[in-house]
Amino acid sequence: MKMACKLLQNSRVVILEGFKSRSRKFSTSLNAQKNYKLVVVGGGSGGCAVASKFVKKLGAGNVAVIEPNQTHYYQPMFTLIGGGIKTLSDSARPMKSVLPAKCDWIQSKAVNFDPVGQKVTTASGEEVGYDYLVVAMGLQLNFNKIKGLPEAFDLDPQVVSNYWTKTVVNTYPAIQKFKGGNAIFTFPNTPIKCAGAPQKIMYLAEELFRKNKTRQDSEVIFNTALGVIFGVKKYAESLQKIVTARNIKVNYKRNLVEVRGAEREAVFENLDKPGEMEVFKYDLLHVTPPMSTPDELRTSAIVNEAGFVNVNKETLQHTDYPNIFSIGDCNSAPTSKTAAAVAAQSGVLERNLSAVMNGAKQSAQYDGYTSCPLITSRGKCILAEFDYDAQPLETFPVNQGKERSSMYHLKASVMPELYWKMLLKGNWNGPGVYRKLMRFGMGSSGKA
Numbered sequence: 121m122k123m124a125c126k127l128l129q130n131s132r133v134v135i136l137e138g139f140k141s142r143s144r145k146f147s148t149s150l151n152a153q154k155n156y157k158l159v160v161v162g163g164g165s166g167g168c169a170v171a172s173k174f175v176k177k178l179g180a181g182n183v184a185v186i187e188p189n190q191t192h193y194y195q196p197m198f199t200l201i202g203g204g205i206k207t208l209s210d211s212a213r214p215m216k217s218v219l220p221a222k223c224d225w226i227q228s229k230a231v232n233f234d235p236v237g238q239k240v241t242t243a244s245g246e247e248v249g250y251d252y253l254v255v256a257m258g259l260q261l262n263f264n265k266i267k268g269l270p271e272a273f274d275l276d277p278q279v280v281s282n283y284w285t286k287t288v289v290n291t292y293p294a295i296q297k298f299k300g301g302n303a304i305f306t307f308p309n310t311p312i313k314c315a316g317a318p319q320k321i322m323y324l325a326e327e328l329f330r331k332n333k334t335r336q337d338s339e340v341i342f343n344t345a346l347g348v349i350f351g352v353k354k355y356a357e358s359l360q361k362i363v364t365a366r367n368i369k370v371n372y373k374r375n376l377v378e379v380r381g382a383e384r385e386a387v388f389e390n391l392d393k394p395g396e397m398e399v400f401k402y403d404l405l406h407v408t409p410p411m412s413t414p415d416e417l418r419t420s421a422i423v424n425e426a427g428f429v430n431v432n433k434e435t436l437q438h439t440d441y442p443n444i445f446s447i448g449d450c451n452s453a454p455t456s457k458t459a460a461a462v463a464a465q466s467g468v469l470e471r472n473l474s475a476v477m478n479g480a481k482q483s484a485q486y487d488g489y490t491s492c493p494l495i496t497s498r499g500k501c502i503l504a505e506f507d508y509d510a511q512p513l514e515t516f517p518v519n520q521g522k523e524r525s526s527m528y529h530l531k532a533s534v535m536p537e538l539y540w541k542m543l544l545k546g547n548w549n550g551p552g553v554y555r556k557l558m559r560f561g562m563g564s565s566g567k568a
């Protein structure tokens with residue numbers, strides 16, 4: 121089978137020729153079945169970006185990606201799919217087409233990490249040794265933590281979630297079938313990817329209810345486990361005005377714990393009064409599930425107590441194992457988890473891991489840059505960009521706290537191209553450089 125990224129079926133030992141290390145501190149595992157200079161676990165946004173960058177430096181045969189799935193999804197498009205603007209196939213590409221041609225694709229799950237022996241074991245029982253490891257395994261969706269939810273998905277097409285490929289296709293039909301009553305949108309009590317997405321779909325739905333003339337007979341409700349509508353004051357103020365103007369009811373500190381599918385009832389715990397439950401009737405329920413790192417990672421020796429790969433938040437290097445780095449949603453960097461954050465992290469990781477490989481001092485620091493394009497209607501978007509201190513870090517010399525059609529165009533038309541053609545190829549480190557250029561001599565909206 122001819123593949124862009126060589127898919128390995130037979131065990132073999134790769135001889136690490138041509139690698140110019142000035143001081144090789146880390147030696148490849150002696151008892152693994154395969155050995156690589158660099159192993160990347162996960163072929164999502166971060167894994168593809170890092171593999172692309174290092175294949176260029178290390179050459180064919182020296183980089184492997186462990187990734188079980190045949191298809192790579194551009195997840196930021198899921199909001200637009202749920203809103204009826206794009207289709208699932210618009211967001212999908214074969215995995216072999218996005219992994220770099222010169223890496224070895226080990227198509228299996230990583231199930232065990234041995235950071236001392238420098239090897240990863242796969243679900244098919246292979247031991248893959250490495251000099252350097254990058255963990256990019258993203259987040260796992262824990263729908264089963266909500267009692268009755270998996271059954272409700274099967275029972276009722278009005279119970280949906282943009283977060284999963286199996287359910288995102290049901291969101292737009294459910295919005296269109298909605299005839300009035302309660303439309304409830306939830307936000308869970310765990311860290312999630314794209315913290316704006318639970319409310320973006322609510323704004324798109326509310327707009328469609330107005331268009332479909334069902335809005336006057338309905339209540340649109342955002343039940344969030346958080347205590348604020350958004351974690352950055354500037355954007356929270358804009359969103360607060362929008363929910364008030366559009367008569368959307370926001371209930372804070374409400375965490376979905378059970379769905380009674382047959383009765384169309386959702387049970388929320390009041391986090392201010394633990395143990396106190398509130399039952400809401402629904403006619404449409406959009407669930408953002410609780411999330412965690414994947415089980416195989418969460419139970420490994422390389423994570424912190426919360427299950428995230430324990431990295432230095434500035435260098436992205438593991439706190440205990442200097443030959444391990446981590447990128448994206450599965451690492452412990454305390455920022456909002458997005459593909460935009462992955463882009464900024466990829467440049468920092470590239471420089472620091474290269475330095476470690478060459479025995480040099482790490483010089484790049486991640487400032488927590490992340491971005492959330494908050495779609496507020498078909499054609500309007502607030503482009504939130506901020507750092508570790510929740511301070512705006514805006515790219516464009518305009519007030520990004522305002523709803524803008526230009527930012528919607530950026531999100532819907534420019535970002536997919538940037539993602540497929542630049543980020544996944546290892547050529548997009550986020551807009552930091554452009555921000556500095558654009559803002560040169562124009563003052564600053566936060567830090568430069």
Ligand code: FAD
Binds near residue numbers: 231460493
């Ligand atoms: P992922 O891209 O999720 O990749 C993780 C990979 O690891 C997957 O391919 C998975 O198969 C693999 N994996 C898992 N377990 C194993 C294992 N055991 N062994 C090997 N491989 C494994 N971001 C934005 O910047 N802007 C947006 O507008 C935006 N909107 C979003 C809307 C929605 C509805 C969603 C769901 C996400 C959105 N995001 C957005 C977030 C963005 O998609 C993620 O933050 C980003 O994809 C994280 O990249 P990652 O590499 O960390 O994880």
Ligand code: UQ1
Binds near residue numbers: 536538543
């Ligand atoms: C970004 O870099 C990125 O990754 C490619 C996203 O994910 C799709 C984003 O949504 C955003 C907003 C950025 C930031 C880029 C610019 C130009 C502001």
